[in-house]
Amino acid sequence: MTEQGVRWTAEQVLALAPDDASRKAGGKLGGAGPWSQTGGSASGVVWGLCKGSGRTPYRTVVDLTGPAYKCSCPSRKFPCKHALGLLLLWAAEGVGVPAEAPEWAGEWLAERAARAARPAAAKPVDEEAARKRAERRAARIGAGVTELEQRLVDLLRGGLAGQEQAGYGAWEETAARMVDAQAPGLATRVRELGTIPGCGPGWPARMLEEFALLHLLDQAWLGVSGLPEQLAATVRTRVGLAPSAEGEAVRDHWLVLSQYDSVSPDGRLTTRRIWLRGLASGRPALVLDFGPPGRPPGLALPVGLVLEAEARFRPGSAGLRADLGERCAAAVPGGPAPAGVSTEAALEAYGAALREDPWLESWPVVLGPVVPVPGELGWQLADLEGTSALPVPLAGPGGGSRSGLWQLAAVSGGGPVTVFGEVGHRGFTPLTAWQPDSPEPVALV
Amino acid sequence: METAGAERAGRTAHAGHAGHAGHAGHAGHADWDGLVGAALLGTERRRGGSPRALLDEAAVQTLRRRAGLRPAQAGERPEPAPRDPRPEPPEAARRRLAQLLAGRSSGGRRGAAPDLTELLPQWLAAAVRHGYRAPAALVPALLDAARARTDLRPHALALAGSRGLWLARLNPDWRFALRGGAAGMPELPGPQDREGVERLWQEGLFAERVALLGAVRAHDPAAATALLATTWTAERAEDRLMFLDSLRVGLSGLDEPFLEAALGDRSRNVRATAAELLSALTGSALAGRMAERALACVGPEGIDPPAECDAGMLRDGVVKRPPAGRGERAWWLGQLVEAAPLSRWRERFGGLDPAAIVALPVGDGWAEELHAAWCRAAVRQRDPQWSKALLGSPSAPPAAGPGTASLAERAKLLSVLPEGERADWVAEFVRAHGLSEAFQLLGVCVVPWAGPLGRAVVDALDAAREAGGYPWSFSGVMGLAERCLDPADAARLEALTRAPADTTETSPGAAAYWEEAFQRLASTLHLRASMLAELIPPS
Numbered sequence: 001m002t003e004q005g006v007r008w009t010a011e012q013v014l015a016l017a018p019d020d021a022s023r024k025a026g027g028k029l030g031g032a033g034p035w036s037q038t039g040g041s042a043s044g045v046v047w048g049l050c051k052g053s054g055r056t057p058y059r060t061v062v063d064l065t066g067p068a069y070k071c072s073c074p075s076r077k078f079p080c081k082h083a084l085g086l087l088l089l090w091a092a093e094g095v096g097v098p099a100e101a102p103e104w105a106g107e108w109l110a111e112r113a114a115r116a117a118r119p120a121a122a123k124p125v126d127e128e129a130a131r132k133r134a135e136r137r138a139a140r141i142g143a144g145v146t147e148l149e150q151r152l153v154d155l156l157r158g159g160l161a162g163q164e165q166a167g168y169g170a171w172e173e174t175a176a177r178m179v180d181a182q183a184p185g186l187a188t189r190v191r192e193l194g195t196i197p198g199c200g201p202g203w204p205a206r207m208l209e210e211f212a213l214l215h216l217l218d219q220a221w222l223g224v225s226g227l228p229e230q231l232a233a234t235v236r237t238r239v240g241l242a243p244s245a246e247g248e249a250v251r252d253h254w255l256v257l258s259q260y261d262s263v264s265p266d267g268r269l270t271t272r273r274i275w276l277r278g279l280a281s282g283r284p285a286l287v288l289d290f291g292p293p294g295r296p297p298g299l300a301l302p303v304g305l306v307l308e309a310e311a312r313f314r315p316g317s318a319g320l321r322a323d324l325g326e327r328c329a330a331a332v333p334g335g336p337a338p339a340g341v342s343t344e345a346a347l348e349a350y351g352a353a354l355r356e357d358p359w360l361e362s363w364p365v366v367l368g369p370v371v372p373v374p375g376e377l378g379w380q381l382a383d384l385e386g387t388s389a390l391p392v393p394l395a396g397p398g399g400g401s402r403s404g405l406w407q408l409a410a411v412s413g414g415g416p417v418t419v420f421g422e423v424g425h426r427g428f429t430p431l432t433a434w435q436p437d438s439p440e441p442v443a444l445v
Numbered sequence: 446m447e448t449a450g451a452e453r454a455g456r457t458a459h460a461g462h463a464g465h466a467g468h469a470g471h472a473g474h475a476d477w478d479g480l481v482g483a484a485l486l487g488t489e490r491r492r493g494g495s496p497r498a499l500l501d502e503a504a505v506q507t508l509r510r511r512a513g514l515r516p517a518q519a520g521e522r523p524e525p526a527p528r529d530p531r532p533e534p535p536e537a538a539r540r541r542l543a544q545l546l547a548g549r550s551s552g553g554r555r556g557a558a559p560d561l562t563e564l565l566p567q568w569l570a571a572a573v574r575h576g577y578r579a580p581a582a583l584v585p586a587l588l589d590a591a592r593a594r595t596d597l598r599p600h601a602l603a604l605a606g607s608r609g610l611w612l613a614r615l616n617p618d619w620r621f622a623l624r625g626g627a628a629g630m631p632e633l634p635g636p637q638d639r640e641g642v643e644r645l646w647q648e649g650l651f652a653e654r655v656a657l658l659g660a661v662r663a664h665d666p667a668a669a670t671a672l673l674a675t676t677w678t679a680e681r682a683e684d685r686l687m688f689l690d691s692l693r694v695g696l697s698g699l700d701e702p703f704l705e706a707a708l709g710d711r712s713r714n715v716r717a718t719a720a721e722l723l724s725a726l727t728g729s730a731l732a733g734r735m736a737e738r739a740l741a742c743v744g745p746e747g748i749d750p751p752a753e754c755d756a757g758m759l760r761d762g763v764v765k766r767p768p769a770g771r772g773e774r775a776w777w778l779g780q781l782v783e784a785a786p787l788s789r790w791r792e793r794f795g796g797l798d799p800a801a802i803v804a805l806p807v808g809d810g811w812a813e814e815l816h817a818a819w820c821r822a823a824v825r826q827r828d829p830q831w832s833k834a835l836l837g838s839p840s841a842p843p844a845a846g847p848g849t850a851s852l853a854e855r856a857k858l859l860s861v862l863p864e865g866e867r868a869d870w871v872a873e874f875v876r877a878h879g880l881s882e883a884f885q886l887l888g889v890c891v892v893p894w895a896g897p898l899g900r901a902v903v904d905a906l907d908a909a910r911e912a913g914g915y916p917w918s919f920s921g922v923m924g925l926a927e928r929c930l931d932p933a934d935a936a937r938l939e940a941l942t943r944a945p946a947d948t949t950e951t952s953p954g955a956a957a958y959w960e961e962a963f964q965r966l967a968s969t970l971h972l973r974a975s976m977l978a979e980l981i982p983p984s
Contacts, residue, residue, distance in 0.1 A: 033968020
């Protein structure tokens with residue numbers, strides 16, 4: 001199958017945009033106006049010359065199998081507006097009969113092919129040294145964990161009542177100690193403790209929950225050698241160690257259920273979450289990609305696409321985290337909406353996943369048919385019978401997308417919809433919706 | 446969500462298992478609130494409490510609570526939105542709308558990229574024309590756009606339809622959608638449903654009643670005025686005025702008896718509006734009476750304005766007191782001429798045609814008053830011959846024209862001309878006078894602009910460039926051209942973008958700006974062409 005055969009939709013193209021500004025700029029270049037010498041090859045490459053403000057037009061090439069982009073413009077955005085415009089043009093109108101790439105595009109493609117063919121140089125592994133390094137790190141983490149336990153115990157002895165005044169400086173310091181102890185997972189959890197007293201009523205209960213889960217993680221780490229293998233892997237990952245073993249590889253047709261970005265509180269890291277679901281295996285997969293400030297993560301998979309690929313699951317963490325391996329075929333727009341479950345079944349799924357990973361905040365589910373119920377105090381998604389419902393947390397991913405909720409309401413019109421999202425102890429965060437009569441997914445984030 | 450009681454056996458299995466992960470298996474039964482209380486106060490103050498035991502217990506309870514979550518009681522569901530039977534636009538058009546809505550707020554210098562904000566209104570208008578509804582997922586963005594731009598509202602709300610109103614009731618930001626005429630309105634009864642019509646007419650809100658009157662009138666004008674007459678004397682004056690005003694659409698001789706009766710209304714404004722409407726009906730008795738009066742004052746022999754405003758004139762809607770600074774006889778004369786059927790002048794002036802009548806010299810400085818009144822009459826009576834005569838030659842300097850030098854008045858006269866003649870007249874005007882005064886006149890021409898008009902505008906833009914101006918001096922016309930030029934003219938524009946860069950000293954860099962402006966215009970036209978091609982009518 002060639003990419004030329006199946007064009008993407010404009011939404012899928014725009015989902016690749018690194019930010020809103022690029023989305024707009026790309027949208028404006030999506031007409032034939034500024035373009036000349038556009039073309040595409042049977043192997044799924046499109047190219048074209050885009051008239052800019054200068055005399056020489058920019059040369060833009062997109063390899064759709066990546067997707068990978070190349071453009072002679074000076075923009076640091078990736079993909080740049082020209083690449084987006086070219087893709088939009090191709091999505092809307094196509095670029096005619098497949099042809100040979102012109103010389104300027106061919107060069108880049110050849111380079112790319114050569115790079116892909118070159119095997120990564122194998123580094124000699126000094127197993128002994130690696131083992132020693134791992135031991136030293138485990139010892140450091142152990143010391144950090146013990147220190148953290150002591151801190152929790154001391155605080156509970158005196159009571160949490162003073163925490164409201166403590167501010168977050170106190171926890172910043174402990175978090176820094178955890179970074180020194182090479183336990184970044186613990187550091188993140190500790191840093192978040194500092195924000196809880198400011199969350200309004202009910203903070204003592206939330207604080208105690210977080211203390212308890214932290215305590216559970218501390219204890220689990222101290223006894224990690226006695227844990228079953230999967231649980232031990234989960235504990236290591238939660239503490240912040242990279243997985244030691246390659247996980248299970250699952251080849252499937254993966255439907256992209258959602259893609260959204262979140263920026264770390266310090267603004268230094270953008271995390272892109274991509275939720276997949278194996279059409280044959282039914283298995284959920286979470287693929288993460290990261291980007292430094294101002295540069296979005298490179299991996300972009302528009303919602304609704306199906307790609308045939310091998311997903312490599314990392315051990316632990318309830319088997320959610322996966323890395324995408326080689327893709328066997330180009331991505332194609334997906335079929336009908338996936339089948340949904342009831343609100344009760346969704347919570348059961350979360351409960352079951354907690355067995356694998358007690359620190360899990362949420363679990364991916366397709367819910368439906370459900371009816372969105374807007375409310376002054378908060379929204380709900382209610383089963384058709386009208387008795388059970390899941391609340392929608394006020395702050396969703398991507399900074400609490402209110403516009404996403406309104407879109408969900410608009411799509412439902414008070415009627416049933418199928419919704420993909422994350423269900424957890426705070427409720428259900430909707431990410432993608434399907435109308436009953438349409439296979440087209442509506443991304444809500 | 447609620448947490449199930451610890452006794453729920455199926456759930457405790459989860460919690461127990463999860464607890465095992467943390468070696469905190471000895472699950473106690475202390476209730477969660479008790480644990481939170483102990484944590485707040487500190488274990489020191491509780492006899493025998495150890496912080497570690499508290500943490501163990503809290504870990505078990507936390508997981509038990511999470512694993513045992515149950516759905517919450519569902520709140521009251523919103524009433525489902527009424528079904529919208531209209532089809533959604535084709536896929537390509539839906540994508541285009543998403544793009545137009547996403548690009549609407551882009552600010553800053555536009556460069557050579559097409560201008561999406563100029564295209565959105567056209568997309569909406571075309572989609573409404575074809576009887577489409579907005580795709581549900583785009584309704585919120587559409588409402589946001591309409592909130593920011595009032596000019597988009599009528600079409601945006603029409604497209605959003607019942608789904609849009611349903612949403613607007615849920616979100617205060619979109620309350621504007623509920624204010625308008627048709628918004629939030631229950632379905633109107635069919636014009637034949639006598640009972641339904643009667644009930645809504647008696648009980649409905651004012652906006653509903655205006656809409657009902659319009660619907661009945663479209664079906665049977667006489668029935669509409671009859672309906673109006675049933676409650677007429679009981680209506681408030683401002684409502685009577687609005688009802689009367691709504692008769693403007695589809696005005697016909699059938700309305701004359703009702704209007705004639707309204708000349709005796711209690712309210713002066715109602716009387717004046719009734720008189721105005723009657724004068725637009727050139728065959729009406731009022732028009733005849735006004736003609737008698739006007740013809741007595743104006744003729745080949747000269748002008749003799751009325752000496753007094755008698756009771757008959759007053760009853761026929763003549764306003765007695767002139768505005769400050771105007772003589773009362775001139776004021777009365779203007780009102781008489783304005784309301785007299787134009788067709789009567791030919792006979793009065795010995796068989797001359799309108800152009801010849803307008804060209805006659807008028808003595809004693811009455812020309813301006815007389816011609817202005819004729820202009821108002823030509824617009825009110827929608828008389829193309831008189832409009833043409835009053836517009837005069839498009840190539841003559843505006844101030845020398847027979848009728849009026851005011852561009853706004855001229856635009857009104859133009860709108861009376863048939864489409865082709867209108868475009869030809871404006872094309873000629875642009876060729877003679879350039880673009881600086883053409884904006885209002887171009888605004889009344891039919892979109893897309895006819896060939897000669899498009900050519901005249903493009904040539905004038907080219908001439909402006911050669912004259913050494915900057916494109917932003919013509920931004921008004923440029924914006925109009927983006928909306929109105931026929932996409933077929935894009936080829937000519939593209940030729941201009943490749944014109945050699947002549948360096949004029951008066952306006953440095955102008956050539957590049959013009960090139961960019963022409964390019965933007967051309968690409969907007971291309972985009973518009975493909976946009977309208979995508980929006981094919983539903984099969």
